[in-house]
Amino acid sequence: MLPEFDFLTPNSLAEALAWLAQRAGDAAPVAGGTNIVPDLRSGRHAPKALVDLSRLAELKGIRREDGYVVAGGGVTIAELLGSPLVRSSARPLFEAARLFANPLIRNRATLAGNLADASPAADSAPPLLALDAEVELVSQAGTRRVSLVEFFTGVRRTVRRTDEILAAVRWPVPEPEAAFGYTKLGLRRADAISVVSAAVCLVPAPDGACSRARIALGSVAPVPMRARAAEAFLTGRPLSAETIAEAARMAAGEASPISDLRATSGYRKRVAEVIVRRLLAEAARTPQPQES
Amino acid sequence: MEAKVIHLTVNGRAHRALVEPNLSLLHVLRELLGYTDVKNGCEKGDCGACTVILNGKAVNSCLVLAWQAEGAVVVTDTGLGTLEHPHPVQEAFADLGAAQCGYCTPGMVVSAKALLDENPHPSEAEIREALSGNLCRCTGYGQIVHAVQLAAEKMVTAESAENAEEKTR
Numbered sequence A: 001m002l003p004e005f006d007f008l009t010p011n012s013l014a015e016a017l018a019w020l021a022q023r024a025g026d027a028a029p030v031a032g033g034t035n036i037v038p039d040l041r042s043g044r045h046a047p048k049a050l051v052d053l054s055r056l057a058e059l060k061g062i063r064r065e066d067g068y069v070v071a072g073g074g075v076t077i078a079e080l081l082g083s084p085l086v087r088s089s090a091r092p093l094f095e096a097a098r099l100f101a102n103p104l105i106r107n108r109a110t111l112a113g114n115l116a117d118a119s120p121a122a123d124s125a126p127p128l129l130a131l132d133a134e135v136e137l138v139s140q141a142g143t144r145r146v147s148l149v150e151f152f153t154g155v156r157r158t159v160r161r162t163d164e165i166l167a168a169v170r171w172p173v174p175e176p177e178a179a180f181g182y183t184k185l186g187l188r189r190a191d192a193i194s195v196v197s198a199a200v201c202l203v204p205a206p207d208g209a210c211s212r213a214r215i216a217l218g219s220v221a222p223v224p225m226r227a228r229a230a231e232a233f234l235t236g237r238p239l240s241a242e243t244i245a246e247a248a249r250m251a252a253g254e255a256s257p258i259s260d261l262r263a264t265s266g267y268r269k270r271v272a273e274v275i276v277r278r279l280l281a282e283a284a285r286t287p288q289p290q291e292s
Numbered sequence B: 001m002e003a004k005v006i007h008l009t010v011n012g013r014a015h016r017a018l019v020e021p022n023l024s025l026l027h028v029l030r031e032l033l034g035y036t037d038v039k040n041g042c043e044k045g046d047c048g049a050c051t052v053i054l055n056g057k058a059v060n061s062c063l064v065l066a067w068q069a070e071g072a073v074v075v076t077d078t079g080l081g082t083l084e085h086p087h088p089v090q091e092a093f094a095d096l097g098a099a100q101c102g103y104c105t106p107g108m109v110v111s112a113k114a115l116l117d118e119n120p121h122p123s124e125a126e127i128r129e130a131l132s133g134n135l136c137r138c139t140g141y142g143q144i145v146h147a148v149q150l151a152a153e154k155m156v157t158a159e160s161a162e163n164a165e166e167k168t169r
């Protein structure tokens, strides 16, 4: 049995925003329900009202717009998987969608729900961080864009105000020479929560040095994170096996994982280093050093 | 929190039900409308016993709030076939003994049907992936995978027979 709540069914985004403003603080959006319904049942979340976003056409669709790909917040993980634009312009996000939960959950789970829930293990986050994505937060006061790195502030905490809806996620169409990688490590092959996940992006300069690096990690810190020091270290350096190994060590050093029922902190750090090294080596097409 | 009447078409039959907003689609189907083939395993999205096809997509009905399903078309396991005319997936499950206690079976059948609609020639890996949201505590999955393979063969054979018949007409 679920606790009692009012259920509001807006017919437009404007109406949804009006409800959220009016019930400031005690209303929460619901989309696919795959996080919030179990949370209501367990008592972890107890809003007095739910505002149903699952029917809003304004939150649907994936399109190209002035050099960006824009995905509506209500796009489901299954829709990401079926999108040629995501496949071609957001390879790590496509890979993450393939490994996301299971087909039943993917048919309901939305992109905005995944990000707004702000679990350290939210699987869409590392790929979107590697793609330099930003989110569009809409309220009656207007629209603001926040880069995804700044969106997450703590375990299940974000900069989103309670009157705001995450209406869209956008990222620049990557340059053709950008190379990506993504890995998710779970306790089993399908339908698993990430123990560690990572997405990388490397853009080589004409001389073969690295002109831009992104290293994003999931489940190794209170928030999905970017390994900024490792990224800075790579930038401007030739992508040799030694450089990559050092960057992977630095990235693991930037992580602050916890121990939980899935893995210990030490294991997560060790594995994060190995995963990042392999992904970078693959993206840079450098031969892999001997496993240590 | 007030109840309201919601409209659902389940296995081709139109229903109206007076429903409070804090009920799941699973609860409405099972407890209010009597579709007891939709099973309640965990009520948190983990087991797939409650799988139904909602507006064309296989979903966990325990995670859908009933009011979100207003006006929806729902298909459950019993909507796929009858004892006299079972769906090829149902027939294959029965023929191969792909069930023990049977609790997971309606959900498995619905997920398998959704797979074969999209991909008539799935590999074993694709079958296992497609059923990854449906847990079985009894069988070990081997016979279930075989049953889906058998159903796929039957459906493809039936379809090519139909096509041949059309050509000779």
Ligand SMILES: Cc1cc2nc3c(=O)[nH]c(=O)nc-3n(C[C@H](O)[C@H](O)[C@H](O)COP(=O)(O)OP(=O)(O)OC[C@H]3O[C@@H](n4cnc5c(N)ncnc54)[C@H](O)[C@@H]3O)c2cc1C
Pocket: A028, A029, A030, A031, A032, A033, A034, A035, A036, A037, A038, A053, A073, A074, A099, A100, A101, A102, A105, A108, A109, A110, A111, A112, A113, A114, A115, A116, A117, A121, A122, A123, A124, A164, A165, A166, A167, A191, A192, A193, A194, B044, B045, B046
């Ligand atoms: C069995 C199972 C397996 C899972 N596996 C994975 C997995 O592999 N990887 C993974 O990352 N997650 C997984 N999840 C978690 C969940 O499915 C995802 O986080 C999903 O993307 C949540 O989206 P939703 O639409 O269902 O969100 P909901 O449950 O509807 O909402 C989640 C939160 O986001 C808020 N919200 C929703 N939409 C908006 C919006 N547009 N604007 C502002 N706030 C909004 C809600 O108020 C709520 O706080 C799993 C869940 C289950 C039950």
Ligand code: FES
Pocket: B039, B040, B041, B042, B043, B044, B045, B046, B047, B048, B049, B050, B051, B060, B061, B062, B063
């Ligand atoms: S009862 Fe819905 S997934 Fe278990």
Ligand code: FES
Pocket: B098, B099, B100, B101, B102, B103, B104, B105, B135, B136, B137, B138, B139
């Ligand atoms: S047959 Fe018993 S749970 Fe699958």
